[in-house]
Structures are given as structure tokens and as C-alpha cells.
Amino acid sequence: MSTAAKRGSGARTTLHQRIRRDIEGRILSGEWPPGYRLPFEHEIMETYSCARMTANKVLSALAASGLVERRRRAGSFVARPKVHSAVLQIPDLKAEVESRGERYGYELLDRQQRGATREDRGRLEVHLREPILAVRCRHDAAEQPFALEDRLLNLKAVPDASLQDFSIVPPSTWLVDHVPWTAAEHRISAFNADASVATELAIDIGSACLAIERWTWRNGEPITAVRFIHPGQLYDLVARFTPSG
Incomplete structure (x- = not known):
């Protein structure tokens, strides 16, 4: 992989982490309470100037961690605690x-x-x-x-x-x-x-x-x-x- 490609890969990783930390912070602080609908992928793309793949990766990671619940055709929502x-x-x-x-x-x-x-x-x-x-x-x-x-x-x-x-x-x-x-x-x-x-x-x-x-x-x-x-x-x-x- 070229030096430029490595820098690009690192930038994408950094952006993904920054978006995830930002959303996690809003959830854990209570700014986005249980049941709150997260921005759709296209809204995340516009807010953070990122690719759809990055937005989807962020939402998938949040869902895997249990902070977010993804509902088909409805969007992603802050998960309610068990x-x-x-x-x-x-x-x-x-x-x-x-x-x-x-x-x-x-x-x-x-x-x-x-x-x-x-x-x-x-x-x-x-x-x-x-x-x-x-x-x-x-x-x-x-x-x-x-x-x-x-x-x-x-x-x-x-x-x-x-x-x-x-x-x-x-x-x-x-x-x-x-x-x-x-x-x-x-x-x-x-x-x-x-x-x-x-x-x-x-x-x-x-x-x-x-x-x-x-x-x-x-x-x-x-x-x-x-x-x-x-x-x-x-x-x-x-x-x-x-x-x-």
C-alpha cells in the first residue's frame, strides 16, 4: 500500500472513530435519551462529510455495542436499558x-x-x-x-x-x-x-x-x-x- 493510501486509510478510520465518539457522548450524557431516533445515514453523511459506508459502519458498531437499536425501515434508536x-x-x-x-x-x-x-x-x-x-x-x-x-x-x-x-x-x-x-x-x-x-x-x-x-x-x-x-x-x-x- 502506498504512503498516500495509508494516510487515506488512517483518515477514514479517524473520522469513523470521531463520529462514533460524538454519538456515544450524546447518548451517554443523556442528550439523546432512550428511544431517541438517531440521524439517518444520509444525515450523518451531510453532518460529518463522510461516505455512506462510514455512516453505516458507525451505526452498525453502535448497535453491536448495545447502545443503539436498528429497526428496519424506521431507523436507528437509542436502546432502552434492559x-x-x-x-x-x-x-x-x-x-x-x-x-x-x-x-x-x-x-x-x-x-x-x-x-x-x-x-x-x-x-x-x-x-x-x-x-x-x-x-x-x-x-x-x-x-x-x-x-x-x-x-x-x-x-x-x-x-x-x-x-x-x-x-x-x-x-x-x-x-x-x-x-x-x-x-x-x-x-x-x-x-x-x-x-x-x-x-x-x-x-x-x-x-x-x-x-x-x-x-x-x-x-x-x-x-x-x-x-x-x-x-x-x-x-x-x-x-x-x-x-x-
């Missing part, structure tokens, strides 16, 4: 979202009080036609969908749930505050969003999602069965272990 949840705890999503300084939002999508169906029996371990409450809702963080909640409550175990309309207070928050439990089970899985989930979570079809299924009992009697669906980039689960004997 919620870290302890696997062996029963979390309150409202409290978790607010603990990281984000505005919490909630919408009740459906509420049905009915007799248990055969499908309900498989989820909640109740007898056919026993009274249950089925609730579907969505939790938001920073005005963006954060989780879908699909919950069944055993009204024989928690009859007071029938008096709650859950239009303002989420069932997860109400249960944490009012209903003690003695045993719980978690099941964690990952899947790609279908059209329905993608629409409700405002993500692309095929995006990675985290599903957390949870069951709680009180002295052997089932209380609730719930399935939470999170966009994969917004939630992770943490557990600390000690060596067993």
Missing part, C-alpha cells in the same frame, strides 16, 4: 420500570370472568367450569410496549380478584401487594414474534421475544398462571448460585 429480574423472585413490573427512571404505562386489553375451559384447566390446575378470571394487558416503559401479560386467576383461591376491574391497577401489582403465596414455578423460553405479537409490542415480525410463564400456589392450591412476553432486547433474567454440598 430490566434485570431475579429468576426466583415474583417481580412487580410497574416497580421495575419505575426503578430505572422510566415512565410506566398500562392498558387493560381484556377481562373475562368465566368458568374454566379445558384449556384453562391445563394452565391453572382447576376443575372444569370452576370460576376463574382471565386478564390480558400490556405494560409500557417510556411510552413503548414492554410486556404483554396473559393471566388466569383462580377465584376460589382469591375471590377478592373478582371485585377488581384491573383497568388502573395491573393484576401483577395487585397480587404482589395483596395475595401471599407459598410456592412458585417459572418456565422461560424464547420465540420469534408472529404478526399478532409483533403488532401488540410494536416490533418486527420475527423479532426475538422472551416468554416467562409463572405459576403460584398457596398451601398446594393454585392461585394464578401467567405468561409474560417481552421484546427480547428489553429484558433479561439473573440468578446467583452457591455450590451445592
Whole structure:
């Protein structure tokens, strides 16, 4: 490689690093908060007088570092921090979202009080036609969908749930505050969003999602069965272990 070519290569590298440091500084300082849309490639090209390849390289590097989320056809956005949840705890999503300084939002999508169906029996371990409450809702963080909640409550175990309309207070928050439990089970899985989930979570079809299924009992009697669906980039689960004997 000639001396001139080496100087040119070094200049391009320096420009790429300068652009990335500039954008990182705006994100880390809070000037560009979570959810902020970054300039498009052509806007970066105009601002920094760089090639499209350089602009794309900067955005790709920021996405790889976890600072930026790239959405097809929508642009690049400052990534929202993940919620870290302890696997062996029963979390309150409202409290978790607010603990990281984000505005919490909630919408009740459906509420049905009915007799248990055969499908309900498989989820909640109740007898056919026993009274249950089925609730579907969505939790938001920073005005963006954060989780879908699909919950069944055993009204024989928690009859007071029938008096709650859950239009303002989420069932997860109400249960944490009012209903003690003695045993719980978690099941964690990952899947790609279908059209329905993608629409409700405002993500692309095929995006990675985290599903957390949870069951709680009180002295052997089932209380609730719930399935939470999170966009994969917004939630992770943490557990600390000690060596067993």
C-alpha cells in the first residue's frame, strides 16, 4: 500500500472513530435519551462529510455495542436499558420500570370472568367450569410496549380478584401487594414474534421475544398462571448460585 493510501486509510478510520465518539457522548450524557431516533445515514453523511459506508459502519458498531437499536425501515434508536429480574423472585413490573427512571404505562386489553375451559384447566390446575378470571394487558416503559401479560386467576383461591376491574391497577401489582403465596414455578423460553405479537409490542415480525410463564400456589392450591412476553432486547433474567454440598 502506498504512503498516500495509508494516510487515506488512517483518515477514514479517524473520522469513523470521531463520529462514533460524538454519538456515544450524546447518548451517554443523556442528550439523546432512550428511544431517541438517531440521524439517518444520509444525515450523518451531510453532518460529518463522510461516505455512506462510514455512516453505516458507525451505526452498525453502535448497535453491536448495545447502545443503539436498528429497526428496519424506521431507523436507528437509542436502546432502552434492559430490566434485570431475579429468576426466583415474583417481580412487580410497574416497580421495575419505575426503578430505572422510566415512565410506566398500562392498558387493560381484556377481562373475562368465566368458568374454566379445558384449556384453562391445563394452565391453572382447576376443575372444569370452576370460576376463574382471565386478564390480558400490556405494560409500557417510556411510552413503548414492554410486556404483554396473559393471566388466569383462580377465584376460589382469591375471590377478592373478582371485585377488581384491573383497568388502573395491573393484576401483577395487585397480587404482589395483596395475595401471599407459598410456592412458585417459572418456565422461560424464547420465540420469534408472529404478526399478532409483533403488532401488540410494536416490533418486527420475527423479532426475538422472551416468554416467562409463572405459576403460584398457596398451601398446594393454585392461585394464578401467567405468561409474560417481552421484546427480547428489553429484558433479561439473573440468578446467583452457591455450590451445592
